Amino acid sequence: MSSLSFHVSDPELSEVAKLQERQARACAQVDGKFSHLFDVSLDPEVIGKKNCENFIGSVEVPVGVAGPVTANSKEIILPLATTEGALVASIQRGCKAINLAGGAQILTEKKGISRAPVFRCKNGAHAREFVQWLEKNMSALKMHAESTSAHLKYLSHQTWIRGRHVYVRFVFDSDQAMGMNMVTIALQKMWEAMRFPDVELIALSSNVCADKKDSVVNRLYGRGFWVQAEVTLSEHIFSEVLHTNADELLAAHYAKNLVGSNVAGSFSQNMQVGNAVAALYLATGQDMAHVTEGSQASTTIERDGSDIYFAVTMPNIVIGVVGGGTWLPSQTETRQLMANGQQVTSELLATAVATAALAAEISGMSAVTTNTLAQAHQKLGRL
Amino acid sequence: MSSLSFHVSDPELSEVAKLQERQARACAQVDGKFSHLFDVSLDPEVIGKKNCENFIGSVEVPVGVAGPVTANSKEIILPLATTEGALVASIQRGCKAINLAGGAQILTEKKGISRAPVFRCKNGAHAREFVQWLEKNMSALKMHAESTSAHLKYLSHQTWIRGRHVYVRFVFDSDQAMGMNMVTIALQKMWEAMRFPDVELIALSSNVCADKKDSVVNRLYGRGFWVQAEVTLSEHIFSEVLHTNADELLAAHYAKNLVGSNVAGSFSQNMQVGNAVAALYLATGQDMAHVTEGSQASTTIERDGSDIYFAVTMPNIVIGVVGGGTWLPSQTETRQLMANGQQVTSELLATAVATAALAAEISGMSAVTTNTLAQAHQKLGRL
Amino acid sequence: MSSLSFHVSDPELSEVAKLQERQARACAQVDGKFSHLFDVSLDPEVIGKKNCENFIGSVEVPVGVAGPVTANSKEIILPLATTEGALVASIQRGCKAINLAGGAQILTEKKGISRAPVFRCKNGAHAREFVQWLEKNMSALKMHAESTSAHLKYLSHQTWIRGRHVYVRFVFDSDQAMGMNMVTIALQKMWEAMRFPDVELIALSSNVCADKKDSVVNRLYGRGFWVQAEVTLSEHIFSEVLHTNADELLAAHYAKNLVGSNVAGSFSQNMQVGNAVAALYLATGQDMAHVTEGSQASTTIERDGSDIYFAVTMPNIVIGVVGGGTWLPSQTETRQLMANGQQVTSELLATAVATAALAAEISGMSAVTTNTLAQAHQKLGRL
């Protein structure tokens, strides 16, 4: 047993054969049945090289659909990969409310993907010189970075000095890709072209990016897409579709999202945005560790005369429609389903994420006010 | 088009028929092929009732394996559902280092699942009376809560007053389930039994839980499992397996995890724990929105004589092995694979999560020091 | 010049003579007049030994008074040491509103003063043993701590493990003193009595206390006093005294304190509590570095029928009426003025702090809504 390893090193073997060898080892070793796990339709040749080393099987996650929902006057569909009963139904109810109100309005701004190396200088004065040198030489340096990909454009950079360390957060437009790997490669190239004496590169990524972690830097500067979905709902929609009323909704929003999050020491002022983000990311082939950034959203619920103005603001939606796991067959198809005839772009995907989040918040916050949260759970027989 | 909806309401139809109807509508409507998305092996009867309304298809995510790796003197296997090339290889390299060092030591503490309602009282004095009343009546109240499930045990509660609002964070042992729905139902029951005058329940969940969001409350009190994995690595392992050295590793840890995270306004002092968490959660049927909480980890890298002491501390790993999406066939099998002959428990899963995170940090931080991050990305031909 | 030092070491000299010698050196060296700075009424003998080494002079800060204001049915006076024109007038206006509403209601809870050492163990398992050992031996250990002062009582402790480090936040009742030094001495004694093998004390204070810094730990567990002041104001008071109305006040509170603070990445949901805290701390002889903790306050503004419910919640008011700079003559007198016939206790001082903060928020937020902020500044002719 202790000699078992899933790494199959024989260079003669095809990826298919390696997959089978790994599966055989698992069966010989572990007491269990793996017929579902091992039943793969993915091509081991591509998977092994691009997405997943030691490929042994695959998990199947159900996809439910909500919508069509109108966003910026066009209808999109929300494919949601989730196992959390009631989530699709909840988002669907939110979509119904949005459609009754004439659709959601979406603001999208491509902030760009960031990567922030940290450099060590000799001292603070040297650090400042380095910062100034970067400023002066950026037009040359960015050419080195951009030479690594036709899809990469330098946008801006911010710098912070801490003692003799310099943190530089470089921001790039990575076209239709999420872009983390593109910028990593680009920055390696840029670093090799930096002819500033006595500066050491300590880490190509310093956590100031900030990638896949909670951070205020991304809230303030944005990352990937900054996107906001909004809709104004009439009282009629609240009573008919959502079975609640404005007063209770505002009281719950106040006590939960605005004050409760603060009591918790959380900067996330929303109810369940993470649920919508996770389900749409998983359905469309995104990197699931970006759920953390995506959940950093702010929900707005305000009176607007006798109506209610509802919005979800998401400062760092880090997504793409090419690269990573986006090429996978079923995930590619969900994006086509989502686009509903429109061109599949990362901008459209950002629109869908914000719309799904808005629908989730409208419906979820309504359920909070009516204490139907527990009922929904019981009815669906879940633990 | 505008009349299209994926909700099929005919009560006569079986779930299978409804699934087919939804698929037919999608094909009629949207210009695209959905052969992979629609190729499901899951049972629509169960999925539709328990996990995913408007079920239309499923996505397939590849699973790679790392390990076996020794944790608390037993070997476990790490099944990782991911499309991020190099991640499985990275964790596998970390496992190799851990095994060479004799295995990882894991500390696990079940903190319990929390749900925090918010109540509105008449004023501050009334709020304080309510808090005192709760304290005195908790033994009776918890019986109401525990009556809703044989698997639920009240553990503790904390209270905070803000003006006239009272936030109460109830904590329960939910046995082998993640437990969010169990406690929601239990608290609804407990609320109905609260005979304290003039108190209004504003929301059964107030964001002080805190569920699926960044929060300091969970860092300090823990949630689900608090778990820590550690190992002491000799210099030999660093040079042979990880191709780095202690000095560079410590410099990168310092500049990136300890200072860089602070520059970013992030409380997460780690490199890529979110990657390991997301991959293991997805493989084992967890709620993917809990990745946000899981990524709130702290990596420790310290000298220990000529060795390096390495640890990852994770205060809120919210997981389960029953309930939610855990019953899905392929996900059930990955847990069996993971357990490698041991009993499949949530404790063991927490152990696996921490071990995977430790392996990811050991390997990832080593790559950071040698600037092989970019090389790994290029070699694997990703964007 | 380079040989100048203000340290006078001659042991024969009295403190008065040393003071004069330092003043003479300053005059000989620095081109400037120091007649006001050097005009001291404080006793150099006591100052030099207890409060301020290298004593050379003193600064005079004006004190304005607001009130009397009714708090918990008794009248107190708010002495405010400040140079920020309009602050006293603003707080005075708030007091007027509070009095018209029948006075403020104050909730006070002594949380106790905390000091959190950090210990290094051999590994995580050893750390956990140490935590358990502390738990079991606390009744003996606390006797060692309490033996250092008749005014010190152990209340509780919390522990966190990070790798092999253990953070223990000990909390004590320090009677009428702020208590930081008392607990430092007590913990030194307690540490000397700890007979647990192989544990190193790395620092008697680990920043988990947390002393004089922003922190969520103090928001959640409290420190010194948790105190809340509240009042319900009728519409009449708003229009007559505060020249504003409920709608505008709520809109400003929402956009500024609840959402604006979040945009800023701040956990402080208030308008100008720091101003009230600083002025009252300075007037009453507190340690001015505790202003940081004191400013961590949450303001509540809510509709209550046609009235407005107003509250300020302050989780960590770290103050005392004995020890430190509290004995200084003018500061002692301001506390007597404040007490207005009541006994001068730290509880009463906490009450005054919260009442002043409430008055500042009521008046300040009203000014925000009417854009009289700029007018007040112009009228007072300040920069």
Place this chain on the structure above:
Amino acid sequence: MSSLSFHVSDPELSEVAKLQERQARACAQVDGKFSHLFDVSLDPEVIGKKNCENFIGSVEVPVGVAGPVTANSKEIILPLATTEGALVASIQRGCKAINLAGGAQILTEKKGISRAPVFRCKNGAHAREFVQWLEKNMSALKMHAESTSAHLKYLSHQTWIRGRHVYVRFVFDSDQAMGMNMVTIALQKMWEAMRFPDVELIALSSNVCADKKDSVVNRLYGRGFWVQAEVTLSEHIFSEVLHTNADELLAAHYAKNLVGSNVAGSFSQNMQVGNAVAALYLATGQDMAHVTEGSQASTTIERDGSDIYFAVTMPNIVIGVVGGGTWLPSQTETRQLMANGQQVTSELLATAVATAALAAEISGMSAVTTNTLAQAHQKLGRL
């Protein structure tokens, strides 16, 4: 009693007479002696109009001196108004270490004073138009702002949209003044000149400034002065002056400032910077509520060969040498003492703040490692 008020409204009375009337009322009312509090040397005419309404007396705070200490090759003196025994001695010891190392190097960058109004638009699209309109019209708008003072120059602005609210953080150079009031007046003027339809000003200050509160926005963008002090200390200085060694110092820095702060949920990675900031602010006539911002500092302690590199980075030092309480006689003199012959500028004051903070950290962290914290407290006989 209930009719007592300290507001004296008779317009015929001089400020001196009003002061005496207030003092008489206090004596008649409150049982206490106020001879020290009432013994004022300040001019009531000026105080009452500029700094402190309802002026009734003054508090005297002792000033100790540390230094001279070399900063950027020139000697400055650190006047510290404090009642915390051991603080001046601690900073003095730090100055000695700095001088032995050849003096501190200071980097200063004037970031400018910020004020961030919040506006409400009709919806998100309208909000975006407003943001774009501001961008286009800024050259005209800034003229309105700058017309209010010859000392004010617009520097930049940042904007954030949240739903239909727009937060704009305007940044100005306020010359030698701290500038908060200048920018408030300027923004009022600018607002009056904004001819963009349907936008409401909700609050001239939205907490995104962020003024006198903990915030990450100020850490990232800076406010007032960004300033950093650094020095490299040889082992000799550690053993001779500071009685510690590099290993213990680094262990304490790591466990306390880098990890301990994180455990506490604090972004402040320092030991006692707040102490130095408060003492120097009080001595030089600053607004004491700015201590909160000033305490947001990061201490760096790193090996540099056999030496130790020490730095303190302070992103938001909000100070001035004109305006507010800076004109007070004793405070004016302390600034002259501080300057030691150099011109008294806000830049020089920022330099002194950073140097004092550096000295406090060097000495304080050394005391932490040797557990002399408790001894120092006991020796000085404090509570």
